[in-house]
Amino acid sequence: MGQPLLLERVERHLEEIYGEYADRGTLARRLLDLMRLEPDIAPAAHGVNHWSQRDALVITYGDSLLRAGEKPLHTLKRFLDDYTEGLLSGVHILPFYPWSSDDGFAVLDYSSVNEALGEWRDINAIASDYDLMADLVINHCSGRSLWFQNFLRDEEPGRGYFFTASPADDLSAVVRPRTSPLLRAVDTALGEQHVWCTFGHDQVDLDFRNPEVLCQFTSILRHYLDNGVRVIRLDAIAFLWKELGSTCLNLPQTHEVVRLLRTLVEHARADALLITETNIPNRENLSYFGNANEAHCVYNFSLPPLLVNTLVTGDCSHLKNWMMSMPPAQGGTCYFNFIASHDGIGLRPAEGLLSEEELQALIHTMQVFGGHVSYRALEDGRDKPYEINIALFDALR
Known part of the structure; x- marks a missing residue:
């Protein structure tokens, strides 16, 4: 028996996400319409590698390079053309949309380019010559966005888009990357509600239990x-689905949403790639490969802390042991190796690979070199180091 056609595959994904959702067939057809895909398309080719060790990307903010009288995205294109020929295959431009905080990761409008940076034709020009990676900031959006303002007014689009809970709920098991209060009290047309903020109070978590959010x-x-855009970076994807009483991290519905997005993407553009940004311990991170049916690529988050630890201690044993223990990527998937990012050096991916004493020694050394440490709150109320915020140049003094 042959593989199911696209409509049936999408319906199966939706059943895993929403259970016995009455309008599953209607929702599946709507998603295909939004992606401009026919329901009877045969399965996309499986196990095809669209990336190799020859590919190299640079990560940059849209305004990292400035030139008087020129929009930054135009300046970036000029720089790539003049100085990176033969060196890079692609570029990851961090959120280039209108935003209100967190250097772009509190998105106001997903459909627009920040006017201070340029416009869509500048993005198109870069994408025509380079593999372009862009962020799909899917877990949360700005508290000043139209969606959230409409949520407060109980209007569309925005009504029911955001996850709420009660301060009386037991939230002790929730795993978070921050120390700020999880819930934010807001006055709405329906009375006071408490919205969920995994990262910060200007970054309000969306509620994917509402199929309208998935459609958006x-x-x-x-x-x-x-x-x-060829490479879609799923920002903070591990926190997507919430269930009270759980960790709200890496839940089965989150993995199924990734599988659904992969199904849609690989039928829309055969060489497009999904990459998951999951700054979590190594074994959990690797789970986002699924059975070669989730992310095409996962960030190799354990590499930066282990590499820096090796260079500052002169001992490569932990790095070597980790490399030897890593399973080979299945066909059609790959590890995205990186040594630095806009977030600095994540520490959760080193858990279980470096001892607590070694982690503390690394943190101390980085602080001596001028680095700062961000923390996350633990279940028992203690704060634990989460990331070392330092440029790689400073980390390797």
Whole structure:
């Protein structure tokens, strides 16, 4: 018996996400319409590698390079053309949309380019010559966005888009990357509600239990592909689905959403790639490969802390042991090796690989070199180091 056609595959994903959702067939057809895909398309080729060790990307903010009288995205394109020929295959431009905080990761409008940076034709120009990676900031959006303002007014689009809970709920098991209060009290047309903020109070978590939210992001995904984005970075994806009483991290529905997005993406553009940003312990991170049916690529988050530890201690044993223990990537998937990012050096991916004493020694050394440490709150109320915020140049003094 042959593989199921696209409509049936999407319906199966939705059943795993939403259970016995009455309008599963209607929702599946709507998602395909938003992606402009026919329901009877045969399965996409499986196990095809669209990336190799020859590929190299640079990560940059849209305004890292400035030139008087020129929009930053135009300046970036000029720099890539003039100085990186033969060196880079692609570029990851960090959120280039209108935003309110967190250097772009509190998105106001997913469909627009920040006017201070340029416009869509600048993005198109870069994408025409380089593999372009862009962020799908899918877990949360700005507290000043139209969606959230409409949520407060109980209007569309935005009604029911955001996850709420009660201060009386037992939230002790929730795993978070921050120390700020999880819930934010807001006055709405329906009375006071408490919205969920995994990262910060200007970054309000979306509620994917509402299929309208899934539809919105499917439309956004199609828009990015139409504008030349080849690599979709699923920002903070591990926190996507929430269930009270759980860790709200890496839940089965989150993995199924990734599988659904992969199914849609690989039918919309055969060489497009999903990459999951999951700054979590190594074994959990690798789970986002699924059975070669989730992310095409996962960030190799354990590499930066182990590499820096090796260089500052002169001992490569932990790095070597980790490399030897890593399973080979299955066909059609790959590890995305990186040595630094805009977030600095994550420490959770080193858990279980470096001892607590070694982690503390690394943190102390980085602080001596001028680094700062961000923390996350533990279940018992203690704060634990989460990331070392330092440039690689300073870390290797």
